[in-house]
Amino acid sequence: MIAPLRDFVGAFGRLLDSAPDEPRILREGGALLRTLVARDDWLPDAFARPDPARYQQFLLHADSTERFSVVSFVWGPGQATPIHDHTVWGLIGMLRGAEYSQGHVFDGDGRAQPQGEAVRLDVGDVEAVSPTVGDLHRVHNAHADRVSISIHVYGANIGAVRRHTYPAEGGRKPFVSGYSNTLLPNLWDRSEELRSTFA
Amino acid sequence: MIAPLRDFVGAFGRLLDSAPDEPRILREGGALLRTLVARDDWLPDAFARPDPARYQQFLLHADSTERFSVVSFVWGPGQATPIHDHTVWGLIGMLRGAEYSQGHVFDGDGRAQPQGEAVRLDVGDVEAVSPTVGDLHRVHNAHADRVSISIHVYGANIGAVRRHTYPAEGGRKPFVSGYSNTLLPNLWDRSEELRSTFA
Ligand SMILES: [Fe+3]
Ligand SMILES: [Fe+3]
Ligand SMILES: [Mg+2]
Numbered sequence: 001m002i003a004p005l006r007d008f009v010g011a012f013g014r015l016l017d018s019a020p021d022e023p024r025i026l027r028e029g030g031a032l033l034r035t036l037v038a039r040d041d042w043l044p045d046a047f048a049r050p051d052p053a054r055y056q057q058f059l060l061h062a063d064s065t066e067r068f069s070v071v072s073f074v075w076g077p078g079q080a081t082p083i084h085d086h087t088v089w090g091l092i093g094m095l096r097g098a099e100y101s102q103g104h105v106f107d108g109d110g111r112a113q114p115q116g117e118a119v120r121l122d123v124g125d126v127e128a129v130s131p132t133v134g135d136l137h138r139v140h141n142a143h144a145d146r147v148s149i150s151i152h153v154y155g156a157n158i159g160a161v162r163r164h165t166y167p168a169e170g171g172r173k174p175f176v177s178g179y180s181n182t183l184l185p186n187l188w189d190r191s192e193e194l195r196s197t198f199a
Numbered sequence: 200m201i202a203p204l205r206d207f208v209g210a211f212g213r214l215l216d217s218a219p220d221e222p223r224i225l226r227e228g229g230a231l232l233r234t235l236v237a238r239d240d241w242l243p244d245a246f247a248r249p250d251p252a253r254y255q256q257f258l259l260h261a262d263s264t265e266r267f268s269v270v271s272f273v274w275g276p277g278q279a280t281p282i283h284d285h286t287v288w289g290l291i292g293m294l295r296g297a298e299y300s301q302g303h304v305f306d307g308d309g310r311a312q313p314q315g316e317a318v319r320l321d322v323g324d325v326e327a328v329s330p331t332v333g334d335l336h337r338v339h340n341a342h343a344d345r346v347s348i349s350i351h352v353y354g355a356n357i358g359a360v361r362r363h364t365y366p367a368e369g370g371r372k373p374f375v376s377g378y379s380n381t382l383l384p385n386l387w388d389r390s391e392e393l394r395s396t397f398a
Binding site for chain 2: 009010012013014017046059061062063064065066067068069157159160162174176177178179181182183184185186187188189190191192194195198199
């Protein structure tokens, strides 16, 4: 039942074909993502499995020319990211459980400092990041005792983007996230439904 | 070492971005495919495995908006397709072993009949099909005692295209090929090479 993800990828590709500016990507792409995470019956188990050591980043789809990528983030109980940037637009939709995203800004010494309250994402919520709307944050599972999963879309092949983490002691470190998976789901087999229409 | 396939997918996507007509797709896309099958060090074993019962069609990549798909065809010893059409352009590049493609045309009774000699594809060779250049053929492994593998590119998500097979007794039957795999290779993780450039 992976059809909702296939439909999402196609619709996102057509949105980007129309050469939208970033506000439109975040608005219309955000609406597509909201539709995707409004139901939780399509993510195969292999891409929903936590790892006790670290949060998982399962690539679900990458566009042929790397205009966008779709990633399942699986948070084990209490797991968190370092403070990090993205350098491209990103959309985060909550599929299962809940997470907190704490925005950061640079202080006078170029050190990343928390700004405002952490945003809590519950099932169905969508948030955006980008160098324009705010690119620095730290994310953590809102639950200390269960798995949470968010679906992320980025304006690049995010696992291969050169970006940064910001350690507490100041400065920044080069960061390339990669992916947790060597195999992707096959979204594209519609043969069963099509054959069912044969006379 | 899946980089050659990733490079091929990106280059093919950029080619299609330029809105080429079919002759240019077959010419320039054919050149890209020739480069891809000029080396045989990139196809993961999971997508090179024959099945004793039938030839395998492993989807390697599908474009976000289904402009094209890339498929590994794995022929067990002596395996063959029925006579079939494609309804979209297709490019076939021989990666390992050899195959024969026998072109067909309709006779006065609308029956598919062999036309001309079968084309033999050896490693590195590339052939094209389409409703314009000839869309009907039957393919078989040139080897009765070993596996052959060809890499195919089509102007659609080929596994979901409504097409036809042509039985010996005449007429045609609806045909949707589907895919043999539920998991695709992850072409997109460049983190190892990128991290190796960190100071
Ligand atoms: Fe983030
Ligand atoms: Fe064919
Ligand atoms: Mg030859």
